[in-house]
Structures are given as C-alpha cells and as structure tokens.
Amino acid sequence: MRVLLVEDDVDLTRQLKAALSDAGYAVDHAPDGEEAHYLGENEPYDVIVLDLGLPKIDGVSVLERWRREGKTTPVLILTARGAWSDKVAGFDAGADDYLTKPFHTEELLARLRALLRRSAGIASATLSCGGLRLDPRAARASVNGEPLRLTSLEYRLLHYMMMHQGRVISRTELVEHLYDQDFDRDSNTIEVFIGRVRKKVGADRIETVRGLGYRLTPLAGETEAA
Amino acid sequence: MSETPASATAPRGADWGRFVGRPGRSLTRRLIWLAAAWILVALVIAALVLTQAFQESALRRLGDMLNETIDEIVVAASRTAEGEVVPQIQDARTLRLLSGKYWQVLEMQPDGRLVSIARSTSLWTYDLDLPPDLPRRLDAAFGEVITFNTTGPKDDPATREPLRVAASMKTIPRHDDPVVFLAAIDRSEVDADTRQFATLTWGAMVILGFGLVAAVFIQVRIGLRPLFDLRDEIADVRKGKAARIGRRYPLEIQPLAEQVNRLLDHNQEVVERQRTHVGNLAHALKTPISVMLAEAGTAQGPLPELVRRQTQVMQGQVDHHLRRARAAARAAHGLGETTAVPEVLDELAVMIEQVFRAKDVEIDWRAPDDLAFLGERQDLQEILGNLIENAAKFSRRRVRIAAGESGLGQMIVVVEDDGAGLPADQRDEVMKRGARLDESAPGSGLGLSIVDDLTRAYGGRLTLGDSDMGGLKAVLELPAAHTDARAPAAR
Numbered sequence: 001m002r003v004l005l006v007e008d009d010v011d012l013t014r015q016l017k018a019a020l021s022d023a024g025y026a027v028d029h030a031p032d033g034e035e036a037h038y039l040g041e042n043e044p045y046d047v048i049v050l051d052l053g054l055p056k057i058d059g060v061s062v063l064e065r066w067r068r069e070g071k072t073t074p075v076l077i078l079t080a081r082g083a084w085s086d087k088v089a090g091f092d093a094g095a096d097d098y099l100t101k102p103f104h105t106e107e108l109l110a111r112l113r114a115l116l117r118r119s120a121g122i123a124s125a126t127l128s129c130g131g132l133r134l135d136p137r138a139a140r141a142s143v144n145g146e147p148l149r150l151t152s153l154e155y156r157l158l159h160y161m162m163m164h165q166g167r168v169i170s171r172t173e174l175v176e177h178l179y180d181q182d183f184d185r186d187s188n189t190i191e192v193f194i195g196r197v198r199k200k201v202g203a204d205r206i207e208t209v210r211g212l213g214y215r216l217t218p219l220a221g222e223t224e225a226a
Numbered sequence: 227m228s229e230t231p232a233s234a235t236a237p238r239g240a241d242w243g244r245f246v247g248r249p250g251r252s253l254t255r256r257l258i259w260l261a262a263a264w265i266l267v268a269l270v271i272a273a274l275v276l277t278q279a280f281q282e283s284a285l286r287r288l289g290d291m292l293n294e295t296i297d298e299i300v301v302a303a304s305r306t307a308e309g310e311v312v313p314q315i316q317d318a319r320t321l322r323l324l325s326g327k328y329w330q331v332l333e334m335q336p337d338g339r340l341v342s343i344a345r346s347t348s349l350w351t352y353d354l355d356l357p358p359d360l361p362r363r364l365d366a367a368f369g370e371v372i373t374f375n376t377t378g379p380k381d382d383p384a385t386r387e388p389l390r391v392a393a394s395m396k397t398i399p400r401h402d403d404p405v406v407f408l409a410a411i412d413r414s415e416v417d418a419d420t421r422q423f424a425t426l427t428w429g430a431m432v433i434l435g436f437g438l439v440a441a442v443f444i445q446v447r448i449g450l451r452p453l454f455d456l457r458d459e460i461a462d463v464r465k466g467k468a469a470r471i472g473r474r475y476p477l478e479i480q481p482l483a484e485q486v487n488r489l490l491d492h493n494q495e496v497v498e499r500q501r502t503h504v505g506n507l508a509h510a511l512k513t514p515i516s517v518m519l520a521e522a523g524t525a526q527g528p529l530p531e532l533v534r535r536q537t538q539v540m541q542g543q544v545d546h547h548l549r550r551a552r553a554a555a556r557a558a559h560g561l562g563e564t565t566a567v568p569e570v571l572d573e574l575a576v577m578i579e580q581v582f583r584a585k586d587v588e589i590d591w592r593a594p595d596d597l598a599f600l601g602e603r604q605d606l607q608e609i610l611g612n613l614i615e616n617a618a619k620f621s622r623r624r625v626r627i628a629a630g631e632s633g634l635g636q637m638i639v640v641v642e643d644d645g646a647g648l649p650a651d652q653r654d655e656v657m658k659r660g661a662r663l664d665e666s667a668p669g670s671g672l673g674l675s676i677v678d679d680l681t682r683a684y685g686g687r688l689t690l691g692d693s694d695m696g697g698l699k700a701v702l703e704l705p706a707a708h709t710d711a712r713a714p715a716a717r
Contacts, residue, residue, distance in 0.1 A: 011517040019520070053509050080509035082545075084574070084611030085604040091577045098581075101509075102516040102541055105523070114584045139583070149576040152588045192592065196572070 001116065002026045004048045006036040008055055019105045033057025040066050045073050047115055052079040060093045067094035074115040127162040130218025132201055134162050148200055153178060157193050161216040170213035254446050261442040269431040277424045284416045289373050292392035295409035296371065299329050303398060312344050320346040326387055326412030330354050334361060334404045352379030354391065354408055364395040364406060388413040452476050456483060504551040511544050564707035565606045567597040567629055574611050578618050587618045593629035597637060598707040601684050612677045613641045613700050620645035621697060637706035645697035653690045
C-alpha cells in the first residue's frame with residue numbers, strides 16, 4: 001500500500017513516517033502544497049494523509065485541485081481546526097475522513113485501514129442514467145462528473161430507482177426498500193426524500209406519475225450510456 | 227469679594243445652558259419648550275401693542291371731540307356787563323345736569339390760583355377736579371391743548387364717572403389774566419371698550435398660543451419620527467431581527483445610519499479577525515502537542531508519562547481558551563444572523579455517515595424547509611455536529627433527527643439513536659460537567675459540554691432522556707428566526 005504523507009512539521013513527519021512504515025505502508029512525503037499536488041497527481045497512491053496548514057498552497061486547495069482533476073484517491077485530512085465548520089469545509093473539498101490534532105498515532109492507522117477497506121474494489125460496475133452515475137461498491141454517485149453528497153437514505157432511494165430506471169415505482173414499494181424495518185412509514189416520508197434527491201440530482205430526472213408513483217429517466221437529449 | 231459673584235454667576239450660566247440642552251432631557255421637550263417660550267413672548271408683546279394702540283386711538287377720538295368743544299367755547303366766549311365770560315353753546319349734553327359732558331372757564335390769578343368764571347349747566351355748581359400741577363403745565367404749553375384724566379363732579383366718590391379733560395390756556399381780549407378753557411367728557415364708555423378689546427385680544431392670544439404650541443408639538447413629533455424609527459431599527463439589530471440598518475433616512479440622519487452600519491461591519495471584521503487569530507494560534511500549538519504526544523507514545527517510564535500528562539494539560543488549555551475566545555467573539559457579534567437548519571442537517575448527515583461508514587450508520591433527518599436558526603452557522607454546525615456525531619458513535623446503526631418550530635421564536639431539535647443509551651446518573655454527570663466550563667476536561671468523550679455551553683450561550687436548553695429507539699435522546703431548544711427575517715440570510 002502506498003501512502004502520501006503531506007505534512008510540513010519536521011518532527012511530526014518523522015514520527016508519522018516511522019509509524020506508517022512500521023504498519024507496512026510505503027510512504028512518500030511532501031512538505032508543501034505544491035509538491036503534494038504534483039505527487040498526488042502523478043503517483044498512484046492508495047491513500048493520502050493531508051495536513052491542512054501547508055506552505056505555498058493550503059491543504060484544502062490541493063484537495064480541491066485533485067478532485068477537479070478526477071483523482072478519487074481517499075484522503076484523510078489532518079487539521080488543528082476542530083470546529084465543525086472546518087470539518088464540513090474539508091468534506092466539501094472532497095475529504096473522506098478527518099482527524100483533529102492532537103491525535104494518537106493508533107487512531108490514524110485505524111482510520112487509514114477503514115478508508116482502504118472502503119475504497120477497495122473501486123472499479124466495479126457502475127449504474128448510469130444519462131449524466132447520473134452511481135457506484136454501488138464505493139457508494140458514490142455523481143451528476144455529470146460532479147460528486148453528489150447524499151445521506152444513506154437518499155443514496156438508497158436513488159440506488160433503487162436507478163436499478164429500476166424507466167419504470168414507475170409506487171410509493172409503497174419505495175418505502176419498503178428505503179427502510180429495512182417498519183419505522184416511519186408515513187405517506188409523507190417518500191415525498192420528503194424524493195424532494196431532497198430531486199434537489200441534488202436535478203428536478204427533471206425524477207418524474208411524478210400521478211396516482212402511481214415516480215419514474216427515473218435520463219434528461220431529454222442525454223444519451224443512454226450503459 | 228469681587229470673586230464671589232463671578233464664580234456664582236458662572237455655574238448659573240452653565241445651568242441655563244443645561245436647561246435647554248441637558249443630556250438625558252427629552253429633545254422633544256426641549257424643542258417644544260423653546261418654541262413655547264418664543265411664542266409666549268411674541269404673543270404677550272403683540273397683545274400689549276394692540277391694546278395700547280386701541281386705547282390711544284379711542285382717546286385720540288375723545289380728544290378731538292374735546293378740542294371742538296374748547297374751540298366752540300373760546301369762540302362763544304363773551305363778556306357780560308359784569309365783566310364775566312359767558313360762552314353760550316347749544317350742545318344738549320352740556321345743558322343736562324351731570325350728563326357727563328362739561329366745560330368750565332377759569333381765570334389764572336397772578337398768585338397762580340385758578341378761579342372759575344363760567345361753567346356749563348351740566349356742571350351745576352361743581353368745579354372740575356384738577357391736578358395741582360395743572361397751572362404750571364398750562365403755562366409751559368401756553369396756547370396748546372393738553373389732556374389729562376380726572377373724575378366727575380359728584381359728591382359720592384364711588385359713583386363719580388372717569389373723565390377725559392382737555393385744557394388750554396389762552397389770553398382773550400379785554401382780559402388781563404390768562405383764561406383757562408376746560409372741556410371734559412365721560413371716559414367710561416371708552417374705558418369699557420378698551421377693556422373689552424383687551425379681553426378679546428388676550429383671549430385670542432391664549433387660544434392662538436395653545437394652537438401654536440400644539441402645532442409645534444405635532445411638528446416636532448413628525449419631524450423627529452425618523453429618529454424614533456432609527457432607534458427602533460437599531461433595537462431590532464441588537465435583538466437580532468435585522469443585520470443592518472436598511473431603511474433610507476432624511477439627509478440629516480442618513481449619515482448616522484450609515485455610520486451605524488459601518489460600525490456593524492467593523493464589528494464583524496474584528497470578530498472575523500479574532501476568530502482567524504484564535505484558529506492560527508490553536509493550529510500553531512496543536513502540532514507541537516501532537517508531536518510530543520506521539521513521541522511519548524505508549525512507552526513506560528517517568529518521562530513519557532510526564533510528557534503525556536503535560537501535553538494533556540496543554541491540550542485542555544488550548545481547547546478551553548479557544549472556546550472562550552469564540553464565545554467572546556460571538557457575544558461581540560450576535561447581530562441577527564440566521565442559518566437554514568435543513569442545509570446544516572444535510573451536510574452534517576452526509577459527512578457523519580461517511581465517517582461512520584464502517585458501521586453503516588444511517589441518519590434519518592426531518593426538518594421543515596423554511597426552518598431557520600437565529601444565530602451563526604458555525605455555532606449551529608458545532609452544536610448539531612457534536613450531537614449527531616455522538617449519536618452516531620453510540621448508535622448501533624440508526625440515528626433519527628427531527629427538527630421543527632415550537633412557537634414563540636423557539637425551535638426544537640431531537641436527536642435519537644438506537645444504541646445502548648446512557649444511565650440517568652451518567653447523564654447528570656455529563657450535563658454537570660458542561661455547566662462548569664472551567665473544569666470541563668478536554669476530550670470528555672461525549673462532546674456534550676460544548677453543546678451545552680453553546681446552547682446556553684444562545685439562551686437555549688439541552689435535555690437528555692431515553693429514546694424509544696433504545697438509545698439516548700437529546701432535546702435541544704434553540705432560538706428560531708422569524709420567517710420574514712430568514713430570506714436574505716439563507717445561503
């Protein structure tokens with residue numbers, strides 16, 4: 001497993017390098033944002049540990065650039081800023097996990113293991129419907145290449161509709177597949193989730209068939225790509 | 227001695243200045259008092275001048291009549307065989323006894339005494355009551371007519387009518403000594419007219435005065451209305467109903483409104499700077515703490531233990547001061563920011579599910595689309611982030627969040643999980659720790675002390691209970707924004 005460690009503090013770098021090597025990773029190190037960006041862009045890393053406070057280019061910008069360039073390597077951000085607003089900003093930039101300083105090295109190793117487990121087998125069959133794509137193994141979805149940020153219930157709804165795209169799906173059917181138990185099965189629930197998913201994928205992709213249910217279709221003009 | 231009056235008058239002058247412009251005294255009252263004082267002076271002067279003019283004009287008309295009478299008696303004066311001057315005039319009033327119109331002719335004796343030589347029938351045998359200095363005045367104005375007031379020729383002083391008298395001293399042919407001609411007429415009618423006129427004038431002035439003061443009052447109230455509006459708007463900003471002064475004001479106070487806005491902007495800037503500064507400081511300290519913590523590792527021995535203990539103290543201090551600085555920044559800020567709750571719930575749900583994906587946590591949140599929190603986004607993120615993360619951490623798989631307005635400007639957020647829950651005594655322990663910020667240990671495990679502090683800072687409340695899902699149920703009460711104030715702040 002190759003890991004890119006992006007950290008500007010010399011002592012912390014030494015410690016993390018040692019800990020990661022001990023855990024069996026091949027470690028590359030970048031001391032600033034510019035080099036980090038270059039390495040991340042050109043080398044096939046399995047996971048990246050990214051400090052946010054970096055010289056030259058800050059960590060969030062580096063991460064945004066990678067994601068814009070289509071790099072899907074899982075990234076764990078290290079930050080001194082423990083506020084939720086900072087965490088949210090990191091996730092918006094495309095982070096997969098965060099760790100707030102100060103942290104225990106064991107915690108970092110455990111998080112990295114979880115990230116790697118999650119991203120394993122990323123090249124699986126994806127579902128698509130026009131510009132909408134969904135990768136069931138990585139549990140990721142995107143619209144025209146832009147990653148979607150879905151909650152698990154929204155994701156499950158979209159997943160089910162993509163598996164049955166083009167067909168009218170009744171509300172009862174959706175409720176049954178949304179919840180594995182008999183929780184919250186009021187008639188309003190599906191409307192709420194349809195509304196939220198529509199907001200994220202584009203309202204026209206999900207059609208309301210009056211009295212019957214909903215249907216997911218590609219937008220007019222979009223070519224159906226298997 | 228000379229110093230005393232000087233030092234005594236100085237504060238009195240200052241007092242006067244303060245009377246019209248004392249801080250704390252109402253501006254309205256000040257304007258009205260000044261206007262009222264001016265109106266009072268102007269109306270009193272006007273009333274005095276009008277009354278005086280009326281009286282003078284009435285007396286002049288009387289004087290003209292008396293002059294005619296004097297002319298008549300002078301012309302009609304003739305000498306009888308006895309050497310007396312007997313004017314014969316046919317004015318009916320001079321013939322009727324005590325009619326109110328009289329004339330008399332007197333001769334000035336060399337010793338200065340006046341001796342009556344003829345009088346009107348109306349005067350009967352009375353003499354007109356004359357001022358003692360009359361001979362001297364007549365002498366000084368020889369040939370001219372002088373006028374004065376006196377009273378009528380009745381025995382009873384109470385019924386004597388007021389008289390206007392014209393007198394003139396002339397020399398007439400075949401008379402060695404100068405002769406004084408007097409003509410008098412009842413003044414009471416003119417006096418009554420003057421009094422009536424004065425009454426009317428003063429009455430009119432009083433009414434006019436009240437009318438003017440009322441008009442000034444209304445004018446001042448209308449004129450100062452923008453000031454009251456501005457005051458209300460600033461109060462709204464302070465209460466958090468508005469972020470800035472938005473209305474247009476008259477030329478005179480628009481600059482004030484703009485300055486208030488600039489002050490608000492400046493305030494915000496300072497807050498932002500302070501936050502950035504605090505964040506930088508924390509960042510600068512946390513990396514070294516991380517390094518020391520890692521260096522100490524899990525090694526045994528006095529030194530690693532000391533380092534572990536001390537870094538923990540440092541970390542606690544950093545967290546504590548970070549939180550304090552943010553609370554202070556919030557207190558200085560707190561100007562009417564509103565935050566859309568669904569947006570924050572959505573981003574937190576997506577993010578926390580991702581963090582806990584190994585456990586496949588499912589966060590089901592519900593909130594009305596227009597629900598808004600009256601406060602800063604960062605703080606709502608902090609409150610809900612900690613609560614939801616906590617719920618996700620202790621849940622088996624499911625976290626349920628329901629948010630809604632509870633009326634009276636409040637909203638309620640309920641966060642539940644299906645974990646093992648927290649026994650009641652431990653719940654108390656968690657809350658107690660939150661109540662005392664200074665003793666709150668870093669990494670207290672639940673993060674609930676932060677949530678509790680923040681919620682209290684917003685005048686809200688956090689209560690913990692049992693969820694029917696099996697785990698902990700956290701109920702948050704927080705201030706909600708009103709619908710109308712929400713739209714502009716929605717991002």
